[in-house]
Amino acid sequence: xxxxxxxxxxxxxxxxxxxxxxxxxxxxxxxxxxxxxxxxxxxxxxxxxxxxxxxxxxxxxxxxxxxxxxxxxxxxxxxxxxxxxxxxxxxxxxxxxxxxxxxxxxxxxxxxxxxxxxxxxxxxxxxxxxxxxxxxxxxxxxxxxxxxxxxxxxxxxxxxxxxxxxxxxxxxxxxxxxxxxxxxxxxxxxxxxxxxxxxxxxxxxxxxxxxxxxxxxxxxxxxxxxxxxxxxxxxxxxxxxxxxxxxxxxxxxxxxxxxxxxxxxxxxxxxxxxxxxxxxxxxxxxxxxxxxxxxxxxxxxxxxxxxxxxxxxxxxxxxxxxxxxxxxxxxxxxxxxxxxxxxxxxxxxxxxxxxxxxxxxxxx
Numbered sequence: 001x002x003x004x005x006x007x008x009x010x011x012x013x014x015x016x017x018x019x020x021x022x023x024x025x026x027x028x029x030x031x032x033x034x035x036x037x038x039x040x041x042x043x044x045x046x047x048x049x050x051x052x053x054x055x056x057x058x059x060x061x062x063x064x065x066x067x068x069x070x071x072x073x074x075x076x077x078x079x080x081x082x083x084x085x086x087x088x089x090x091x092x093x094x095x096x097x098x099x100x101x102x103x104x105x106x107x108x109x110x111x112x113x114x115x116x117x118x119x120x121x122x123x124x125x126x127x128x129x130x131x132x133x134x135x136x137x138x139x140x141x142x143x144x145x146x147x148x149x150x151x152x153x154x155x156x157x158x159x160x161x162x163x164x165x166x167x168x169x170x171x172x173x174x175x176x177x178x179x180x181x182x183x184x185x186x187x188x189x190x191x192x193x194x195x196x197x198x199x200x201x202x203x204x205x206x207x208x209x210x211x212x213x214x215x216x217x218x219x220x221x222x223x224x225x226x227x228x229x230x231x232x233x234x235x236x237x238x239x240x241x242x243x244x245x246x247x248x249x250x251x252x253x254x255x256x257x258x259x260x261x262x263x264x265x266x267x268x269x270x271x272x273x274x275x276x277x278x279x280x281x282x283x284x285x286x287x288x289x290x291x292x293x294x295x296x297x298x299x300x301x302x303x304x305x306x307x308x309x310x311x312x313x314x315x316x317x318x319x320x321x322x323x324x325x326x327x328x329x330x331x332x333x334x335x336x337x338x339x340x341x342x343x344x345x346x347x348x349x350x351x352x353x354x355x356x357x358x359x360x361x362x363x364x
Contacts, residue, residue: 016094018058020049022078026064029079029110030266031283031301032223032240034318034360037062038078042208042223043113044120045128045170045188048081054127055087079107081120084127110281110299111263111274113221113238118167118204121186125150125168137162148185160195167203196229208241210345220279225345237279240302242341244287251294252311253279261297264315271314283318285338285357302360303334319361331361 022029022038032041039049039062052060062078076096080086086104090096100106105116128150135151137143140158148164151157152173159179162169167186171177175189178197186203189195193207196214207213208224215231222228222239230247237251254277255261261278262271278297286300289307300306301318308323321329335357339349 016058017073018052018056018060019063019073019075020052020060020078021063021075023064025077025079025108027267028108028265031281031299031318032110032113032238034302035240035284035356037064038107041107041113042206042221043081043107043116044122044206045124045190048078051082051124051127052076052087055082055084056091077106081105081107081116083123109263109265109272109274110238111236111278111297114204114219114236115275117206117219117221118186121170121188121204121206122168124188125170125186128170152191155189172209190224223284225347235279236277237281239280239282240284240286242285242338243282244341246288246290246292248291249288249294250292251280251298252296253277255296262314263297264299266299285334287341303329303338303357305329305337317364319364328364331358334361 020039026033026038029038039060040047049060074090074095076090086101107113134149135153135155137146137149137151138158141160141162143149143162145164149162149169151171154174155171157171157177160177160181160183162183164185166184169183169185170188172189172191172193174191175193177195180198181195183201184203187201188206190207190209190211192209193211196212199214200216202218204219205217206221208222210225211222212227212229214229216233217228218235220234220237223241225241226239226243228234228245232245232248233250235251236253258276260276261274263274263278265272274297280294280298282300283302285302286304287306292306293311295311295314298312298314300316301320303318304316304320306312306316306323312323319329319334321327335349335354342348
């Protein structure tokens with residue numbers, strides 16, 4: 001009987017589908033959900049979907065509706081940032097609990113990506129380093145709390161300073177930290193990414209895969225394939241994929257009055273309170289010219305080319321060309337420019353990318 005019970009449980013488990021559904025929340029996490037499912041948002045070292053896969057051994061499916069699914073299915077809100085305890089509870093019950101555990105984090109606003117990043121890096125660090133050995137720390141690296149540093153194969157670093165006493169530092173496969181850089185944890189550097197010479201990076205910061213960063217960064221998340229390669233300040237911010245911040249670009253993350261920051265809420269078509277600190281929230285494929293100055297709590301949509309004098313407006317809609325005039329970016333011109341940027345990282349636009357962008361453009 002016991003053997004049959006466990007056999008039945010095993011068969012049920014391998015047939016089970018894990019569905020991450022973001023239909024109730026996607027609009028509230030604009031601009032990042034304009035071009036991706038909520039579960040593909042990176043917070044911490046991993047995306048939400050990657051966390052579920054590592055925690056459960058299941059390959060999550062993505063949905064934006066609560067349709068009927070063949071076989072057994074675990075339907076989970078895609079904005080939940082899972083912990084090991086929560087994932088174990090879901091698997092044990094075969095469904096999410098009716099009452100979510102106290103302290104479980106759920107993304108409801110885009111600025112919460114950087115607010116939750118500290119704890120998420122710590123949890124992902126513990127998950128990724130389990131049963132693995134870190135690469136050695138070169139003698140030319142000055143390090144505090146070396147046991148809190150994990151280096152993946154192929155990473156190169158030298159003549160830099162790592163302070164992991166304030167949080168873990170994760171350095172991904174084939175990533176590079178150039179000489180003269182100062183890094184304070186919690187910090188994650190994704191696969192193939194580069195920290196340029198003399199950078200100053202404070203926790204809790206995530207640099208996703210295949211990014212180039214430099215200057216001063218604090219408590220920010222770059223999803224992947226984006227650049228902030230020069231001097232300038234990026235703080236309390238979230239940058240999507242395939243973005244580029246020109247040399248000298250900086251953002252304000254706190255008002256001169258130190259009052260609450262209002263940020264555009266695309267779901268409600270109004271401005272919402274994001275707390276005392278919020279910097280730049282930039283959607284995929286957007287860029288800024290040299291010396292751009294982003295206002296406190298600025299939201300930039302998908303595929304914008306931002307340039308012009310003075311502080312930016314607080315809300316720059318999708319496919320904007322310029323700054324204060326807010327002209328429309330011509331679609332074919334936008335595709336050509338994105339293609340040029342992708343070539344720099346040996347990538348190209350796919351037909352799916354083009355169709356997705358055309359749908360967004362046609363809705364304007």
